[in-house]
Amino acid sequence: MPEDPNVHPHWAAETKQIAAHLDELDYFQVLGARHDAPFPELKAKYHQLQRNYHPDSFFTSPDDDLRRAVTAIAKRVAEAYVILKDAEKRAKYVKDITGPERAKKLRYTDESAREQRIEKEQQLGKTPQGRQLWLKAQDSVKKGDLAAAVRDLKTALIFERDNDLFKAKLAELETQLKGG
């Protein structure tokens, strides 16, 4: 393989190494940022990495492997940026990679998107009645009327039998009622 005279051989070797191990990195590691890095910092990192690895800069490189490596890195950097740019996806992703299934969830997949949608639906309720009753129950809790809140949640569960969030809240309130 002919070497690229415009890049340092160490840098070329290192870049190929990074590309070979991309699948072991999470998006924050790819961008070199902390989990709580603010968006402007992510954007700056994204620009800096593209500055280093953008395939356009290696367009005439005689080293095919190096061109493949920078393209792979540039693509993953873009992917990381796109997912972390979206606040909802980012929250779900952080949960995924700090959870027990980290190894499987280093890339945000269709499965992640589906799970995120389900979580969101559960938070708000999937049905108009469920949503309304959920809000009403929260209102009752604020007013201190736990019995009313329990009634609302039980009714909500008629509309959404599988809503884990409703179930958890109901269990919590029932324990409180017994205790009180």
Added chain:
Amino acid sequence: MGIDLGTSYSCVAIIEDGVPTVIPNEWGERTHASVVSFMDDGRVLVGNDAKKQIITNPENTVYSAKRLVGRFFFSEEVRKARSVVPYNLVEGPNNSVRIQIRNQLYSPPEVSAIVLKEMRQIVENHTGATVTKAVITVPAYFNDNQRQATKDAGKIAGLDVLRIINEPTAAALTYGFGQGYHQRVALYDLGGGTFDISILDIGDDVFEVISTAGDTYLGGDDFDDRIMHWLADSFQQQQNVDLRQDKYALQKLKEAAEKAKIGLSEHEVVQIHIPLIYTDEAGYSLDFSTTLSRAEFNQMVMDLVQRTFKVCDEALQSARITASDIDCVILVGGPTRLPILRSSVRHYFQKQPLTDVDPDEVVAMGAAIQAHALLDSQQSTFLLDVTPLTLRLGTVGGYTERIIEKNTPIPIDRTRSFTTASDHQERVKIRIYQGESNMADDNVLLGEFEFSGFRVAPRGEVTIEVTFEIDTDGIVNVSARDVETGAQASTTINLSSGLSDYEVAEAMARNDELMVSNR
């Protein structure tokens, strides 16, 4: 070199002494009609001379080929073209479009290739050296089929196509070149046949496209059409004759309409005079004279202008910003010279738009900058563009699922797993679409891909991982592998609007034989 291959006009630029420079032809013309005329004596005319043949040699003179490039024969655009263009359009293999000139069929990229070759000739005449490496621009909203077809056109013309880049992005490169902008810029690009809006964050050395939106059915031609129909209506009122029934007269009206439109950029009122437009039964020829004021014209095209702002709304929404967040607006494309457009853009963005660089030349200059940057590894700026349309996978019941969302930076890839559905299955077929609808039929079909060469086993045992990649040209590549063995599956593309390698080779041979004439 950088080539702006436009619907109506094309332009070519190179970097000379570090400065992007538009190259004029021998007659000093800086933009060239994207028209090809096949003469009776076998000569082929290209550019502004060919344009004059639209009236005298209508069946054999091809204009607006870009509107047909990468389209299916039964698409809306091709149907519309068939009703207005005087040359003959026929159906080719795989629902493609062919242009029939006498006994010869040409694909739309083949005609575009003749224009590209002329651009190359202009540069070679100027530099005295062979030039083959080119960056060609396309509307940002072009889909994969249209980008592929443009690349094919370059190949047929014998060019080494370094890159396909988006017209508004190219324009941004020209403006950003050495000026040290540090802001959020909107590129409002109204060309002959298409409208694009792109929003970019420009830093010291980075051009990041945040969002792009467009309408590939809206351009300066539509403004001409409005005047043309207005002229036909006026003539009908005066003489009780509908000139629209006569393709020859219609071409004359169209020519007069374009001239009137350009005139209105400078004057409040224009005189329109078309000699000998109609010959009555008695053999008596009639001239047609009328006047058109700017106010009348503005009223005719107001809805077209409004349509561009609907597209702008979409782009701003995608970028999650409002018009007031834009630091500067750049106008691109000849029609943006119209006062009605300038004032509407100023009103929409609440900012005086920039027009420092000729809107007809700014795209070709940007393409030249990009060509230079690609070939010079010491380049100082880099471009982060996005895909304009959502990439989709066909599912059961005529629905689709999103794979890569619009406005995702490119290059990018995404992997999906498929398991075999029946015992001893040998092939997996998928259909890929681009567009914003969940319904397959409302999107553009890019192709049907078939994978084979993986293990043959009971159903559900074989998992195939399919990778969808959008490359730096915005072109979609699909590959697949057997997850367990890691073996690459072979991919065949059925059903695609593109030209086969054989067709490209054939077209290249024909292109080499053409007698392109210099007047």
